[in-house]
Amino acid sequence: MSILFSPLTIRSRTFRNRLWVSPMCMYSARDGVPQEWHHTHLAQFASGGAGLIIAEATAVLPEGRISPRDTGLWSDQQRDAWAPIVRAVHDRDALIGVQLAHAGRKASTWWPWAPQRGSVPHAEGGWTTFAPSAVAFEGYAEPTALDAAGMDAVVAAFAESARRALDAGFDVLEIHAAHGYLLHQFLSPLANMRDDDHGGSLENRARLTLRVLDAVRAVSPDDIPVFLRISATDHAEGGFTPEEAAQVGEWAIDHGADLIDVSSGGLVAHQRISVGPGYQVPLAGTVRQGGRIPTSAVGLITAAEQAEQVLAQESADAIFAGREWLRDPHFGLRAAHELGADVAWPPQYARAVWR
Template sequence: MNVDMPDASPMRPNLFSAFRVRDLRLSNRIVLSPMCQYSAVDGLPNAWHQAHYGARMIGGVGLLMLESTAVSAVGRITHGCLGLWNDEHAKALGRLVGTAHELSVPIGVQLNHAGRKGSVQVPWRGGKALQACDDPWPVVAPSALEQSEGFPMPREITRDGIAAVVDQFAAAAARAVQAGFDVVELHVAHGYLLHQFISPLSNRREDAYGGDFEGRVRIVLETVEAVRSVLPAGFPLFVRLSCSDGASDGWGVDEAVRLAVAMRERGVDLVDCTSGGIAAALTRTPGVAFNAEAASRVRTEGGISTGTVGGIVGIDQAQAVLASGQADILFLGRALLSDPFWTLRARRMLNAGDVPAQYLRATF
């Protein structure tokens, strides 16, 4: 057994207890949730990424998960997305990894293909389909169904196209290892290509990659197998999974549990449980820690470690979610976007150790 399994210890973890997954040790349970910065050029990081991620490294997160990073140029959401589809990307991201390691912070990368949610403007320019003058690209999806009005109409991806996407995920994962990353996370959530396959709302295929549960999850399991085969034995593999589409005829938590079991059997170490994203009209359940219940079911019924994300803002809230045993680690998004030093404040508040010496006089 190479992961901390559910309930391995009678002691409930707290925010600052260590977490082991394969050969990686996180010194605390707070993870920077992947958040697109839409600031790359040709898929390459720049000063923004160094500074933005650098602040969260100094801020003491247990693991820093880089934003959605495209496995191919046409797998990007926007022109501003990071990429890992060539060696130049690996080299540039390797510099960010070097900074993280110099500061003793583990760093992961979230690999993604946007499918029908790609070829759009960055959110602050409207987030809608790129026009002819904006250098758009043709998008693919399991079926020729658009995300919603204002998004590009996708072409149904061919069998060869599916095989190519699986290979691109594996090639990007191999580059992630080469760049020195500590974790790879596959994005099977928020309405992007792999989620488009598992959801019956977006997958109407009649071939082996659609239809029943086995058909819809096939590409995900093939991707997991291909990616796992290029990762060293001690290297952790996470999957960010939308556990519900929020619609009675959509993907749901029962299927998420089944998929988690199949992924665990193929070498996935942790499911980062989230929800929603397949259709603009479907909103996520609001409230505190709104994906914790799904994480709990995946953890107990799927027999796999989980992370949860969504609606965790306060230090007490975060501590309570962890103490409840619903998830092993917490991904914080907007809380860490507005406050890179959230973890340092928590460390002070919970008497869980010192802040960096340079910041001893700070008024967290």
């Protein structure tokens, strides 16, 4: 039997397989409200065999958006727009989560296909950004360092957005602490220059992430899985390390997280990454600690057999993929066919099954 297409149960949620869709920003929202694009985009992956789909980085505060076109969950209008998208995924027998996020010093930037680059000026719809320290990401506007009240507001915003996500029907909540965004900025000594109880030691640098996790777990029923996405290395000298990531993963599990979604990079522009097939899988293995910490692997996992081997080698418990799902929204069905896995196809597509 294929491991990739064996079910996985976390709390009360059983995922029909372990081939999942990574959160991928579409930069197509209006005032944080998802549009018809998001409905079609996410529902197609459920038809295509995904076990879990995580909706894109969704801001918990307006100033937490990466760009003016990001989705949000800071308002009830946004919650109500997400609900039919969630239902569409459920109607196709898949589960769906949402990645709750705050971009910190990497907020208020232009979307990828805009003619401009860098920070959006206030005159053109941009806003003041916030970070652990008043240290800018290279080429972006200088942020304002969060004070105690600001950090409290961030924690409360994650909790309120989690409530709205659950009201919209999401099955999984993922907290975004990767890719150079706010919680990752607190975790890394390359962005966190604080000398209070949120800076310095790893325990202090992890404090805000764990506070957010506690707040999200507190508003979530016991049957709801909560994931934490981390960048397990900054790919830069003096940055966050895989060993520190493993420790944060252990603390996160103790604070109620159910799975650590392991990625890397994004904190500094001068990072140096050796990119290749499965290049982040060893990081997931490090955080997994021989099976003590449930993890998912991501990063140029593009083929069925490759994904199967990651699980067979016990480097991770599940696979997230991104680009391959964009190339082929039926990647799940194709992978099952290639591995000879016996899975239920949508009856509308049953004629495609090789016999």
